[in-house]
Amino acid sequence: MLTASGGRQAEDGERRTEDRVQQIGPRVGMRLIHMTHTEHRGSNIYHYYRIQTAWVDRPPQGIRTGSLRCATCGDMVGFRLRSRARAKARQRLWLALGLIAITTLAVTIAITARMISSGSGGESRTLVPAALAVVALIVSVLLFPSEDGVTLARFRGSGPHGFKPMKMRLAWSKPAATDRPARAEIVFQDSDPPAP
Secondary structure, three states: OEOOOOOEEOOOOOEOHHHHOOOOOOEEEEEEEEEEEEEEEOOEEEEEEEEEEEEEEOOOOOEEEEEEEOOOOOOEEEEEEEOHHHHHHHHHHHHHHHHHHHHHHHHHHHHHHHHHHHOOOOHHHHHHHHHHHHHHHHHHHHHOOOOOOEEEOOOOOOOOEEOOOOOHHHOEOOOHHHOOOOOOOEEEOOOOOOOO
């Protein structure tokens, strides 16, 4: 049975660990997201997307920049494609940030508990480090599993486009039956890298 991320489910229906973290290989399926519209239903907000996947070889080293034509609107969307080594380095960066945040949060909680139990006061001094650790942990949890080495070339001026939905479980394409595969038109801004 295929899951939304393309991974396979185990016999017992549970997802395997390797399906929860983006696998980084020599090729990447760039998922170009075009947000079609947003609906407000009561207190809920629903974002609807069209998702286009374009397969491309990673550069042997460094970063390549290029543009991919959006199959929904026809705009050329700039992207940065990192080599396998750089993509894995970014993945390790998000993991390290998460581990540092967990450690900082644990130490801050321990220091605050010791201050409270000793009655020395000053617990409010640990509020800012704890809040920063929580923010860093949230960023790490959101970015580590989905890091694939593909980002927008410009964050501003990209319109309704992105290379990953903000929340994969909320990525809808409605109606799904009208999504048609489109030939990917990719233009790189540099020449092909030499083969290793």
